Amino acid sequence: MNKTISIVTLMMCVSCASSNATASVITDTNISKLNALILDGQNNHTVWPKSTVMMKQYLEDSDLFTVDVYRTKPTWKGESESQYYDLHSDNSQFHVSTPEKDLSFNPNFSDYDVVISNLGFKAASWSKGTQDAFETYMENGGGFVSVHAADNTFPQWLAFNKMIGLGGWGGRDESNGPYLYYDEKGKLIRETQKGSGGTHGKQHELQITTRAEHPIVEGLPAIWMHTKDECYGRLRGPAENITILATAHCTKDQKGTGKHEPMLMTVHYGQGRIFHTTLGHGSAAFESVGFITTFLRGVEWSATGKVSQTIPDDFPSKNKSQKRVFTLNQD
Ligand SMILES: [Zn+2]
Numbered sequence: 001m002n003k004t005i006s007i008v009t010l011m012m013c014v015s016c017a018s019s020n021a022t023a024s025v026i027t028d029t030n031i032s033k034l035n036a037l038i039l040d041g042q043n044n045h046t047v048w049p050k051s052t053v054m055m056k057q058y059l060e061d062s063d064l065f066t067v068d069v070y071r072t073k074p075t076w077k078g079e080s081e082s083q084y085y086d087l088h089s090d091n092s093q094f095h096v097s098t099p100e101k102d103l104s105f106n107p108n109f110s111d112y113d114v115v116i117s118n119l120g121f122k123a124a125s126w127s128k129g130t131q132d133a134f135e136t137y138m139e140n141g142g143g144f145v146s147v148h149a150a151d152n153t154f155p156q157w158l159a160f161n162k163m164i165g166l167g168g169w170g171g172r173d174e175s176n177g178p179y180l181y182y183d184e185k186g187k188l189i190r191e192t193q194k195g196s197g198g199t200h201g202k203q204h205e206l207q208i209t210t211r212a213e214h215p216i217v218e219g220l221p222a223i224w225m226h227t228k229d230e231c232y233g234r235l236r237g238p239a240e241n242i243t244i245l246a247t248a249h250c251t252k253d254q255k256g257t258g259k260h261e262p263m264l265m266t267v268h269y270g271q272g273r274i275f276h277t278t279l280g281h282g283s284a285a286f287e288s289v290g291f292i293t294t295f296l297r298g299v300e301w302s303a304t305g306k307v308s309q310t311i312p313d314d315f316p317s318k319n320k321s322q323k324r325v326f327t328l329n330q331d
Helices: 048-061 079-088 128-141 148-152 158-164 291-302
Strands: 003-012 024-043 065-076 114-117 143-147 181-183 186-192 204-210 221-227 242-247 260-267 272-277
Touching: 003 181, 024 048, 024 291, 048 079, 048 148, 065 143, 079 272, 114 272, 114 291, 128 158, 128 272, 143 148, 143 291, 158 260, 158 272, 181 242, 186 242, 260 291, 272 291
Parallel strands: 024 065, 024 114, 114 143, 143 272
Antiparallel strands: 003 024, 181 186, 181 260, 204 221, 204 242, 242 260, 260 272
8 A cells, every 4th residue: 555665776886996896885765655545525613624734734744644635525614714625625626505415425445554534523424335445444454543523423324333432423322332431530431321422511621641551642641731622522332342542531610521531542443443533623622732643643553553653842741731833834
């Protein structure tokens, strides 16, 4: 799947006077990048055209990835970020007032090491053929990353719900699976009582607690502060082959659940790897150094099963979030 750029420099010593002179020097530099695909086009979060560009730029600036964007033709709620919308739209895209199914939506998943969903709440369902192709891609060892409201999508698609492990809204309830959270003693609770899946209170800075040893969170502080964001709670789903990497305390004073809710997760589906982050409501959340770092590490892990990236010097501390104001690269 990797695109490989091979640079071979061959320097010949044609007429060497010295008997021990090197006849030739060959330098072979292989720069191999991972191929990532961002899906977008329908999301209740109007920031989506910009957040696609932000994530694409973060990935490309890491020098680990090449990135393509695959957009639905009918697009929903992308108008307010027209500058960014235009970067990855062409004449085939058109705005719609309610999400519409795109029967032509059929990315060639197998061209990519990892697929990232920036789709959101109410995104129209995919054709059966595209669903089947994505399931096959994942069963055969594909990589998938679900960002924020991507876990609101496709409530009726069982395989997708198994991939994301937990999801919210769209009619999700106990029939989708248990509600997972951590109690005050640090114990993982799988609650099976009746109840809807998905809630959040007001946005606030989220204090994140690491809950597992895993390459994505290796070397991070045990507790760190994320910028102002929604604190997703009461997510429900099959929760099979899932590892909760980190939780946030959704505080009651901000109308949250009062629980330590899963924010960063991994799931295994067939031979495939999934990284699920519930972070990323608005621009400030996408500028969070905590978001950027865990996103980049999660994408790499989903693509390869490993993480090669170090922790940046500006990573947040226990009580102070950090953000990098986004500036679009000018090529
Ligand atoms: Zn949101």
